[in-house]
Amino acid sequence: MSLLQSLKARDRVFDFMAPDASPVDVRHGPILYMEDVTVTFDGFKAINNLNLTIDDGELRCIIGPNGAGKTTMMDIITGKTRPTEGSVWFGSRHNLLNMNEPEIASLGIGRKFQKPTVFEALSVFENLELAMAADKRILPTLTARMTGEIKDRIDEVLQTIGLVSLRYQPAGILSHGQKQWLEIGMLLMQRPRLLLVDEPVAGMTEQEMERTAELLTGLAGKQSVVVVEHDMGFVRSIARKVTVLHQGSVLAEGSMDQVSNDPNVVEVYLGADDEEAA
Amino acid sequence: MMTQVLSKSPLSKPSLSRSSPSSQFWLARPFGERATQIFLGVLLAALLLVTVLHTVVPQGSPLHVNAYTVNLFGKYLSYALLAVAVDLVWGYLGILSLGHGAFFAIGGYAMGMYLMRQIGDRGTYGHPELPDFMVFLSWDSLPWYWQGFDMAWFAFAMVLLAPGLLALVFGFLAFRSRVTGVYLSIITQALTFALMLAFFRNEMSFGGNNGLTDFREILGFNLRSNDTRLGLFLATGVALALSYILCRAIVSSKLGRVCVATRDAEARTRFIGYRVERFQLFVFVVSAMIAGLAGALYVPQVGIINPSEFSPLFSIEIVLWVALGGRATLYGAVIGAILVNYAKTIFTGVMPDAWLFALGAMFVLVTIFLPKGVAGLLRKRRRAATSDNAGTQEAIV
Ligand SMILES: Nc1ncnc2c1ncn2[C@@H]1O[C@H](COP(=O)(O)OP(=O)(O)O)[C@@H](O)[C@H]1O
Ligand SMILES: [Mg+2]
Numbered sequence: 001m002s003l004l005q006s007l008k009a010r011d012r013v014f015d016f017m018a019p020d021a022s023p024v025d026v027r028h029g030p031i032l033y034m035e036d037v038t039v040t041f042d043g044f045k046a047i048n049n050l051n052l053t054i055d056d057g058e059l060r061c062i063i064g065p066n067g068a069g070k071t072t073m074m075d076i077i078t079g080k081t082r083p084t085e086g087s088v089w090f091g092s093r094h095n096l097l098n099m100n101e102p103e104i105a106s107l108g109i110g111r112k113f114q115k116p117t118v119f120e121a122l123s124v125f126e127n128l129e130l131a132m133a134a135d136k137r138i139l140p141t142l143t144a145r146m147t148g149e150i151k152d153r154i155d156e157v158l159q160t161i162g163l164v165s166l167r168y169q170p171a172g173i174l175s176h177g178q179k180q181w182l183e184i185g186m187l188l189m190q191r192p193r194l195l196l197v198d199e200p201v202a203g204m205t206e207q208e209m210e211r212t213a214e215l216l217t218g219l220a221g222k223q224s225v226v227v228v229e230h231d232m233g234f235v236r237s238i239a240r241k242v243t244v245l246h247q248g249s250v251l252a253e254g255s256m257d258q259v260s261n262d263p264n265v266v267e268v269y270l271g272a273d274d275e276e277a278a
Numbered sequence: 279m280m281t282q283v284l285s286k287s288p289l290s291k292p293s294l295s296r297s298s299p300s301s302q303f304w305l306a307r308p309f310g311e312r313a314t315q316i317f318l319g320v321l322l323a324a325l326l327l328v329t330v331l332h333t334v335v336p337q338g339s340p341l342h343v344n345a346y347t348v349n350l351f352g353k354y355l356s357y358a359l360l361a362v363a364v365d366l367v368w369g370y371l372g373i374l375s376l377g378h379g380a381f382f383a384i385g386g387y388a389m390g391m392y393l394m395r396q397i398g399d400r401g402t403y404g405h406p407e408l409p410d411f412m413v414f415l416s417w418d419s420l421p422w423y424w425q426g427f428d429m430a431w432f433a434f435a436m437v438l439l440a441p442g443l444l445a446l447v448f449g450f451l452a453f454r455s456r457v458t459g460v461y462l463s464i465i466t467q468a469l470t471f472a473l474m475l476a477f478f479r480n481e482m483s484f485g486g487n488n489g490l491t492d493f494r495e496i497l498g499f500n501l502r503s504n505d506t507r508l509g510l511f512l513a514t515g516v517a518l519a520l521s522y523i524l525c526r527a528i529v530s531s532k533l534g535r536v537c538v539a540t541r542d543a544e545a546r547t548r549f550i551g552y553r554v555e556r557f558q559l560f561v562f563v564v565s566a567m568i569a570g571l572a573g574a575l576y577v578p579q580v581g582i583i584n585p586s587e588f589s590p591l592f593s594i595e596i597v598l599w600v601a602l603g604g605r606a607t608l609y610g611a612v613i614g615a616i617l618v619n620y621a622k623t624i625f626t627g628v629m630p631d632a633w634l635f636a637l638g639a640m641f642v643l644v645t646i647f648l649p650k651g652v653a654g655l656l657r658k659r660r661r662a663a664t665s666d667n668a669g670t671q672e673a674i675v
Contacts, residue, residue: 102548102549119535119538119546119547121542126535129299130550136553138560141533143303144533145300147301
């Protein structure tokens with residue numbers, strides 16, 4: 001892209017700054033900062049005085065029994081649910097509680113939902129194309145052309161998620177695991193700074209799980225990744241730092257070994273022993 | 279019940295193997311598509327054929343196409359244009375509009391107002407400015423919104439702008455509050471029903487239940503002459519071709535893919551960063567303008583516009599044409615509109631009372647045996663012909 005073209009492209013600053021497309025300021029600490037957050041649904045505290053800090057480039061696993069508030073926590077970060085109390089900051093500059101969903105997404109927070117939703121009638125390639133960070137207003141979208149640069153970017157992500165050979169197939173024919181990867185690929189197209197991944201390996205085969213672990217650990221460092229997961233084996237295989245959520249607040253935090261020896265955690269997970277064995 | 283059946287048209291079944299998005303200028307893309315080339319070729323051939331059979335072949339010959347038939351074909355083409363507009367929003371955006379008859383009728387009224395004013399002082403009452411029905415109702419001057427319609431350019435602009443403005447306001451309110459699915463279908467029905475009631479009223483000054491009629495000429499051409507009829511038929515054909523190209527350009531652009539994404543997973547599309555409601559509004563307005571254009575071409579060919587075009591049933595019929603022809607292909611909409619209306623012409627000639635039953639039966643049969651409509655049948659053929667390619671790509675899976 002010539003300098004002139006890059007000047008005209010109003011959706012981003014200069015190309016040499018593109019990897020840093022998100023204006024988030026992490027010079028003074030973490031990329032995500034949640035303080036004393038509480039969410040009440042009809043008097044029930046789904047999130048209760050939650051404090052959570054994610055560092056830039058970190059891969060964090062969040063575990064916790066069903067109903068612990070993991071999904072709700074992601075809803076808060078992405079602007080889908082408004083907390084009753086507390087503050088949520090992205091870097092030191094952006095107060096997420098003042099922003100709506102599209103604003104937060106364009107700031108560089110990508111979210112993978114529990115149930116994979118890809119655009120089934122569109123090809124794998126087109127799914128990635130739509131997800132790409134670009135000027136998403138009407139006229140630029142209508143007149144958008146496929147350029148070599150965009151193709152390269154899509155190819156790069158296709159490599160990362162291992163779907164190169166299926167690029168022209170409609171996403172509807174993909175297996176469950178492949179859809180999950182495509183969805184992660186769609187997030188990567190937006191060059192996010194923070195990736196939120198909700199239960200990525202639910203329903204996956206052993207092999208698909210291994211592949212997903214590789215994929216996620218490969219991403220960390222380039223972007224911060226928060227993974228919510230039920231499957232302890234999977235968490236052990238990728239985790240560096242683990243946060244245990246229980247009844248809407250943090251029960252324990254640390255390495256997998258530290259956490260799994262924590263007496264509080266053992267108590268909460270007592271009934272979940274068999275799950276750990278699985 | 280019906281909307282449920284309709285919204286279950288099997289669109290989610292994706293077609294096998296596609297090519298990658300192109301680097302061409304967006305308006306040029308349709309010309310590179312095989313299906314569009316075939317469609318435009320067939321349409322052009324049909325226009326030429328009818329013209330030759332009408333003008334060159336002598337009247338006594340069995341091959342001669344008379345003015346009545348040319349006129350009938352012109353009417354079918356304007357319906358086809360209307361069906362394309364509906365398929366654009368229903369097939370690609372997933373908005374089942376049961377009120378597109380309203381945009382068609384408004385375009386028709388705008389044209390009707392122009393044609394009324396062309397009558398000038400040659401009406402029964404001979405008033406220099408007022409149409410007959412206004413004189414009859416003892417109005418002494420033109421209502422303000424009838425001003426300007428004596429000028430062709432203004433009236434023709436209104437043909438697009440009036441339905442476009444209605445769609446803009448209606449769509450803005452509906453999409454902003456995220457009304458979708460069956461609820462949206464219902465309020466589009468309500469919209470066209472309300473407009474029908476309004477246009478029935480004499481105080482609205484659109485001629486009440488008689489509507490606007492007794493037209494004489496358009497752009498100086500006598501509406502009763504055979505040449506004008508042929509001209510209107512050809513103009514409708516050209517409008518269909520151009521609108522088709524525009525719609526193809528839209529659906530094969532990235533914006534078209536955003537529409538399909540919205541249709542299949544609206545929340546997801548919004549989450550990716552597209553302001554879904556604006557895309558819906560844009561396409562809805564374009565569609566309404568095309569419907570208005572269809573109405574404007576229809577009116578001079580049938581010689582009348584009255585509130586029955588606003589009837590909720592008519593809007594449902596349009597959707598049936600598209601369903602029968604095959605949703606989300608555009609050419610399917612054209613085929614459906616022409617087939618159903620041809621069948622209607624034949625049927626109402628033989629057994630007028632049985633038409634609605636026949637239409638219902640056709641719909642049921644097609645839903646059962648051709649769930650993708652007539653276009654689905656054509657596409658299957660085409661795929662069989664190119665199965666080598668698809669076969670290898672399937673093997674990878
Ligand atoms: N919109 C809502 N209205 C009422 N209760 C909700 C809502 N969303 C979540 N909850 C409740 O909040 C609790 C936490 O839910 P969730 O965040 O989905 O847990 P997890 O993802 O950890 O399994 C659950 O008890 C759930 O029933
Ligand atoms: Mg959950």
